[in-house]
Amino acid sequence: MYALPITEKYAAEAAILGVYDTNVKRSELLSRKTGGKIPVFNDFHRMLAEVKPDAVIVTSVDRYHHEYIIAALEAGCDAISEKPMTIDAEKCRAILEAEKKSGKRVIVTFNARCSPFATKIKELMRAGTIGQVYSVHFEWFLDTVHGADYFRRWHRRLENSGGLLVHKATHHFDLVNWFIEKDPVSVYATGSRRFYGQPSEMSGPRCHTCRHKEACGYYIDITSDAYRSLYYDCEDVDGYYRDGCVFDPEIDICDTMTLHVQYEDQVSMAYSLTAHSPHEGYRLVINGEQGRLEAEAFAHKHNAAVTSREIKVLNRENEVATYRVPSLSGGHGGADDILMRLLMREQTADPHQYVAGSRAGAMSLIIGAAANASIASGQIVQVKDLLPPL
Numbered sequence: 001m002y003a004l005p006i007t008e009k010y011a012a013e014a015a016i017l018g019v020y021d022t023n024v025k026r027s028e029l030l031s032r033k034t035g036g037k038i039p040v041f042n043d044f045h046r047m048l049a050e051v052k053p054d055a056v057i058v059t060s061v062d063r064y065h066h067e068y069i070i071a072a073l074e075a076g077c078d079a080i081s082e083k084p085m086t087i088d089a090e091k092c093r094a095i096l097e098a099e100k101k102s103g104k105r106v107i108v109t110f111n112a113r114c115s116p117f118a119t120k121i122k123e124l125m126r127a128g129t130i131g132q133v134y135s136v137h138f139e140w141f142l143d144t145v146h147g148a149d150y151f152r153r154w155h156r157r158l159e160n161s162g163g164l165l166v167h168k169a170t171h172h173f174d175l176v177n178w179f180i181e182k183d184p185v186s187v188y189a190t191g192s193r194r195f196y197g198q199p200s201e202m203s204g205p206r207c208h209t210c211r212h213k214e215a216c217g218y219y220i221d222i223t224s225d226a227y228r229s230l231y232y233d234c235e236d237v238d239g240y241y242r243d244g245c246v247f248d249p250e251i252d253i254c255d256t257m258t259l260h261v262q263y264e265d266q267v268s269m270a271y272s273l274t275a276h277s278p279h280e281g282y283r284l285v286i287n288g289e290q291g292r293l294e295a296e297a298f299a300h301k302h303n304a305a306v307t308s309r310e311i312k313v314l315n316r317e318n319e320v321a322t323y324r325v326p327s328l329s330g331g332h333g334g335a336d337d338i339l340m341r342l343l344m345r346e347q348t349a350d351p352h353q354y355v356a357g358s359r360a361g362a363m364s365l366i367i368g369a370a371a372n373a374s375i376a377s378g379q380i381v382q383v384k385d386l387l388p389p390l
Ligand SMILES: NC(=O)c1ccc[n+]([C@@H]2O[C@H](COP(=O)([O-])OP(=O)(O)OC[C@H]3O[C@@H](n4cnc5c(N)ncnc54)[C@H](O)[C@@H]3O)[C@@H](O)[C@H]2O)c1
Pocket: 020, 021, 022, 023, 026, 059, 060, 061, 062, 064, 082, 083, 084, 109, 110, 111, 167, 332
């Protein structure tokens, strides 16, 4: 996402001055793949002191984002953080405080905003097509290829990722917050684990050594080109393996979740996230004073008939306008290129406000954090009890 574009396409605007990762083999791989000139550090603070960068790009495991963001701000750097900005309210408050004290800036890379499809929805909402917003209905489904992957890796522990309601849904909540331009007030959630992390006749220690590899539909080959250099070859450094069993009882995150989110101005959202669907994508409905926007973007890996990609706006005069938005080539439907251009070429105009700051980072992750608290307590959680007014 960052290293190759910066060293190739944006070499005139930016340079990577150093790389740090707790797994030094992965840092060395990044340096090698980008021409062998990027120095590898085994101490993050020493790296900051020596190379004095303008900005630090944070792409570590989510639970550590706040450590690097805060250290970067304290060293006088801007911080560009992968989503989610962090995984809980306490770490979020610490980031916001450090940003305020430092006078530097936190950027959160919500590349989902930059897709042409999401951009069209934003444009229709900005144009006031459905008038004042009353309610949102949002269903997101991950298929058993993409969805299962979160249950093999570090994401499968709540302490690492905040679960899918933070790690994944921060994108979804950010989209809604960006579309309707309202802040969340309270969250009630339920969640369960129905599909992964359950005892199965296919259970094993990990795919690589599993005796069910021929028969299991969730087997991945960690020695294949897709995973070998970044993961399998680096296992000896930290013992981390990326092909954990999706039926492992150590999994403690939910795979089936439903939320009621109350926003300001009496706007409400019903949201659900399913991580074991036969197809992948979302359905979004926004009801307003003057009509209703319906958006569908989903696909089935093996059945082209189960595909939809259109936005409809229905008004009170019984008219329906339909929009079909082609995606672009490149990572995440062309979104990654658009975001990189904005981050690296600061003079690039950003009329849609694709570049998000700490406020958007906080407002999206806090819905997930509040949902986690609600699932644990069975109570409605007020956002103001987790975050001061921003
Ligand atoms: N916006 C997107 O579309 C998108 C897509 C994928 C991942 N991400 C984000 O990128 C980040 C990385 O995800 P990934 O899928 O590349 O995971 P990954 O497991 O491939 O990489 C995580 C890296 O963090 C390193 N690490 C672990 N603990 C660390 C620590 N304490 N300090 C420093 N480094 C540490 C690991 O060694 C590893 O190299 C996550 O925050 C994730 O949410 C965003």
